[in-house]
Amino acid sequence: MIAGSLWAVFTVIAALSQTIRNATQRGLIKSLGVTGATHVRFLFGLPFAILFLVGVTMALDRGLAVPPLGYWPWVVGGAATQITATALMLAAMGERSFVVTIAYIKTEPVQVALFGLVLLGDQLTAASVLAIVVATAGVIVMSLKPGAAAGGWKPTLLGLSAAAMFGLSAIGFRGGILTLGEASYVYAATFTLVIALGLQTLTLTLWLVGRERAVLVAILKAWRPSLLAGFVGALASQFWFLAFALTSAANVRTLALVEVLFAQGVSRFAFGQPTTAREGLGICLILAGVVTLIWAH
Numbered sequence: 001m002i003a004g005s006l007w008a009v010f011t012v013i014a015a016l017s018q019t020i021r022n023a024t025q026r027g028l029i030k031s032l033g034v035t036g037a038t039h040v041r042f043l044f045g046l047p048f049a050i051l052f053l054v055g056v057t058m059a060l061d062r063g064l065a066v067p068p069l070g071y072w073p074w075v076v077g078g079a080a081t082q083i084t085a086t087a088l089m090l091a092a093m094g095e096r097s098f099v100v101t102i103a104y105i106k107t108e109p110v111q112v113a114l115f116g117l118v119l120l121g122d123q124l125t126a127a128s129v130l131a132i133v134v135a136t137a138g139v140i141v142m143s144l145k146p147g148a149a150a151g152g153w154k155p156t157l158l159g160l161s162a163a164a165m166f167g168l169s170a171i172g173f174r175g176g177i178l179t180l181g182e183a184s185y186v187y188a189a190t191f192t193l194v195i196a197l198g199l200q201t202l203t204l205t206l207w208l209v210g211r212e213r214a215v216l217v218a219i220l221k222a223w224r225p226s227l228l229a230g231f232v233g234a235l236a237s238q239f240w241f242l243a244f245a246l247t248s249a250a251n252v253r254t255l256a257l258v259e260v261l262f263a264q265g266v267s268r269f270a271f272g273q274p275t276t277a278r279e280g281l282g283i284c285l286i287l288a289g290v291v292t293l294i295w296a297h
Helices: 002-026 029-043 046-060 071-093 098-105 108-119 126-143 154-180 185-211 213-221 223-246 249-255 258-269 277-296
Strands: none
Touching (some): 002 029, 002 071, 002 249, 029 071, 029 185, 046 223, 071 098, 071 154, 071 185, 108 126, 108 154, 108 249, 126 249, 126 258, 126 277, 154 223, 154 249, 258 277
16 A cells, blocks of 8 residues: 555655756756766766665665676666667757657557566556556647647657657566565665666767767866756666656556646646647646546555
């Protein structure tokens, strides 16, 4: 009963934190480029994740876990697909409005439900499937507005590809958390977050040193805004991982569609982009799907 409530709370906190992080990263694209803005969430998020792990380890009065061999394919795969997903998302944001980009990405629940069923054997109830379909219909309504094709299909493909990669990363991280076999789901989630961010930070840092050293220097110079993006990014990831430890990735990603509502607020008040009637209809469908999901649990 407690777990049934906590995963929803964790998901909403994660979605709100991620909205703030996305808006912060979007502002860094002009100065750092897509790769640089992508790396910010990992490089500056890792120290905060380590602090989270130290706190959890001290609270539980225990040492570090020794993961089994089966743990690594899940986490390495999750880390790699999340890097790709973040870069695709930021590239899409450079092509379209903030809220529409988030809408494309939030087609993820349908894909993650299929990935979860095939790779993890996560089963869904009929009500959960209905919730996913209704909520996803909402983001499609928001995305397919008149004149959208005039800008080309590039942002659409970028957004949908980002959704697929985010879906695979969610499955990878949930698979890693479950494979770790820890009695404390809080420890399993926090430990996996540190491992994932460590792998991502190492990978992108080596890439930038070898290919775009000037971007790495620019990231370090922009440490003040990058620090904020890193903190809220690590905070969002911490709660995503806690939610993944308690329920299927499909449930988490469907409830996470509340991020579209948060993004709508950011789009309107921070970027001056008004809400259309079509977007309003999409929001209503998303809310209906979310309510159905909560009712199902």
